[in-house]
Amino acid sequence: MIKGLYEAHLPVRNLKKSIEFYKKLDLELAYQTDKLAFFWTEKGHSWLGLWETEKVDTPYHPSLRHIAFHVSLEDIRNAGDWLKQRGIEARTAFGFSPEEQPLVLANVAHAHAAVYFHDPDGNSLELIAPLRLDTEEKLEKMSLKEWDQKYNSQ
Template sequence: MIKGLFETHINVSNYETSARFYEKLLNIIPLHEDHIRKSKFYWVGKAGESMLGIRENYSSKDVQRQHFAFRVELEDIVNARNYLNELGIESSNFFGNSSEELTVFPFMPAVSIYFDDPDGHSVEFIAMLDEKPRPELNLMSWKDWNQLHGK
């Protein structure tokens, strides 16, 4: 009876630097900091629904690139790109190209934007689209998706 993803924890090289980065993002609510374990925890969106944990060199001295996504509303996806730009955070589409042309995942369907945190973890803002899933289609630009759907 899984109802969603509750928490994600990532290794970071410096939890204080990463904390400053994540605290810039909208709806990241500080929850708990453990100076001894060099970790910090955040509610994402609404308290009690989703949590992100950052831990400095947790169980390994190595930081391995990981990926996770924050769900956003469709009307906020372009605002998210502009917000990241204002923060000086470079963003891209799925293919690593300019975020001016976002990518749609027709099998869901959803549109997203990508950026990296200070340790190079791949972070994504993703918004579900109102149309029916189209698993027979390949990834495409949001512009092409909208043209396909008469928008």
Template sequence: MIQGIYETHLEVSNLAQSIDFFESLGLELSRVEEERGIAFLHIEASERSMIGLWEADSVSKRHFAFRVLESRIDEVPSFLADRGIELRSAFGVEPDDQPLIFPWATLASVYFYDPDGNSIEVTANLSDEADEDLDPIPLDEWRQLHQ
């Protein structure tokens, strides 16, 4: 039944800075209400998924994930690096400039922060079989196991 998220909303400390950040990720600005301190950005206009940004004096940090195709997950670390965005560690594993694999869920993920410290993940479902016995590992190690 549920196939994705239509929208999510974040409190941000600087609306213009956050708009620039999310536009650098390829989101399309669809509406700004400067007097109210809000903006809406869409992810691929045809899909109509969006992020609402709400400027606030105090922000509470959140986490959310963007979904990409398995064939594109390898590109995410360099895509972010080209925009000056650093990867962060997750679950005790350093990013090592490649996606992290969660073998029990067959997900490949890359983690980073937005300017307000919100945790953002870019994830892809993998076509490989799950492996319940493995801890999270870098993508290159996963591929060596599944050649």
């Protein structure tokens, strides 16, 4: 029945400024009104809605104002440079500096590599790629560089 997540939404202070930012992420503008814009994250499969609203002042919490974009493992390895080329800086996350990212999140039986950054309104954005799913091994947080040394140098 459920095939994936079709849409997610974020509040923004200035829609025009936000549209320019999300275009830097190579997202395609799908629809726009005076106070709303939709960007395709994967055309025909999922999109992101940006709403110009005073709700942008709602304090951040991981359950609010956060979007994670699925990318390939090859792309996550180059994400820091890719963001820098667009004038976007990675941010500190889970005690890892921007320079230590991509970091590896170890969530019980799953590991993902991720890079974190903010949009102009402080919404939390993440690029994420799965590394290992459904493993019995106890995994731990580390940088992707450490992960590669531990698991890929054999």
